[in-house]
Amino acid sequence: MRTGPNAAADEQSAGGASVAGVGRVAQAEPSVGGRGPLSHRRSASDRRVGLLLLAPAVLALAAVTLFPLAYNLWNSFHVDQLANPSAGNGFSGLQNYRALFNEPGFSADLAHTLFFTAVSVGIEMCLGLAIAVVISKPFKGRGLVRAAILVPWAVPTVVSAMLWKTMVDPQSGFVNYLLGVLHLPGAGIAWSAQTWTSWAVVIVADAWKTTPLVAVILLAGLQTIPGDVYEAAQVDGAGAWRRFRSVTLPLLKPALLVALIFRTLAAFLVFDVVYILTGGGPGSSTETLGYLDWKAFLVNTDFGYGGAVSVSLVVMALVIAFGYTRLVRPSTN
């Protein structure tokens, strides 16, 4: 669910950050390949054509990413309360940021966000890797399975969250019905009445939707690993587990990192699943920073404060992306 122009902008700018991170990883390779001299021979007119061809994309990116980001940054240092026009639009310095760090729920929301990110991304990476390994092996109907696996990813998050909400409805939900039929405990459980069950629903719904993305990225990574490496390992007497640990995992590292960056940034900015499934409840126990941002923009209609929340979110996302690129650097050198 897009919560407004600014929230969308944040997501995009965060995405932009992750792309920059990936770009750096990819850049490292050609320099090893020794294609440098070719680029020196490129003529000036070629370069001009190149720039010209790039211009539309750069302009489009600037319009949808750079401008909103700059606008938000500007807003975050000014007063901009839509519901209170008499407050004016003056420069407010760091006041919006101070208000954010003094917000009683801020540290709890940050903790919830980190918790959600760690657990959901952890589950998605493990499941995604398992699925990728299975569907990379040849078997009958593999094409169909590969296509089917992507279906949850194609469903808009709002729709899949509504779906899960109906599934865990205590009165008419399928989950409680199934538990009852199988005589399992929990048939009478009200999922959104407790903190841990609420989190469980949110995380399951998120994992159901995004594990396929991880699986597809990792599948692509698996297919770049040449078969003879495995043959060589087998000749050396490595068993299946050893081959997975010592061959697959290290060679899959770039793909794993790409999936990790995508998922971490998206999970860190989570809003839609939480908004629909729990509304941040019970109490405020599943509120995330994305939820706080929604509240600032759309409930308080305070674009100055909302700007401060989004800018802080972008900075934190950048820090995470930077951390991941640091992780990958030693292996390319």
Next chain:
Amino acid sequence: MKTRSKATTSVGKAKRLASAAATLAAVAGTLAVVPGTASASGNVVTIVYATQGLGAEEAATNTAIAGFEKANPGIRVKYLLLSSNTTDALQQLTQDFISGSSTPDVIESDIIYPAQFAKAGWLLPLTKFHPNMNAFFRSIVNTVTYKGQYYGMPWFINAQGLFYRTDLVPTPPKTPQQVVADAQAAMKKDPALKEGLAFEGAKYEGAICVYQDFLGGFGGSLNAANLNTPANVAALQFMHDTIYKYKIAPASVTSWTEANVQDAFDSGQAAFGINWPYLFPLVNAKGSPIAGKVAWIPFPSATGHPAASLGGDDLVINKASQHQAEDWKFIQYLERPQVQAARMITAGDAPAVRAAYTPSLSKAVPYLAQAEKVFAVTSPRPVSPNYPQISLDLQTMLSSVLTNQVSAQKALAQTAPVVQKLFASGNS
């Protein structure tokens, strides 16, 4: 093989292109008649009316629009459907207002929003039309008043009260404690009952309304300037105790909305249910297991002053509207007693105009006599431009108490100062 498939795709592509072009043309056609852009084609002025409601409500709206257009040949009304979830509808409207759009012209607004819209400068003050506010129920006039000016007209009134099963509860309870005793007795008597009392306790606006009903039961009130009172603590404690101490409500009410309460009560699995009067036609419909066995009262009060949460909607005019005179004409038509009565009969929305309550309406709507008694004790939620924020804080407070995370006393002590501050800054 390859070339053939290519040829078919290119034909397919051409077809798709053609259909895309047709769609585009259709869209362009629709855009051309969107009012406000081309304000008047000929002598006809088109106004956009943003409203909620599906099914019977939509039918009632269409009838009203047709009647208005017939009476005013120079004005066309275009109907724009808002989300039926009041918070989502608010977000839709807020985005229109922020963009400065001149449409929608006339807007159906939940009674909790006009103050906010007025403060933001998005609504047309109606003082210049000299509206007669004495025609309406007093409590709902408060909801369109901001700093002494009127920013909207009450449209229909709604109230939340206590439904009960006359076959299980022979005499209506007089105090909250009696509700508990009656519910427990009914659950003992009828093992088919799953709930003694069903209410909406999810983290959303509805829970605040239930709390308001309970507040009346203990002599409290949802006064944003003074929330942390012993009576308010007692009411909140009672709300919590219905689940954990008296065990007349299941823990799942903490995720229930109106629809869940309706399901529970309609299917005959609850002795009491807190809900809005829209339930009446449903429980008395053919095939209902509880037809003819339902009565409705304000939630009983130990102090003799019950309160019913006021719901309902107002009609407001967008300040940027290009057709304010026509907008006002349309509102006046919707406020006619006979138009209001017609809406009550088809859609169950009770008139805000007192003159609409005629003997003939009572005849057409058998439950009206009971409903009027609940309407008489309605009390509005805090009227403040900051209500959306106040509401979210109250929702969080109620949810954390109902899920046993914080004690009633502590929750009110924490929330009251925040709400008080928001309320004070909204009126400054």
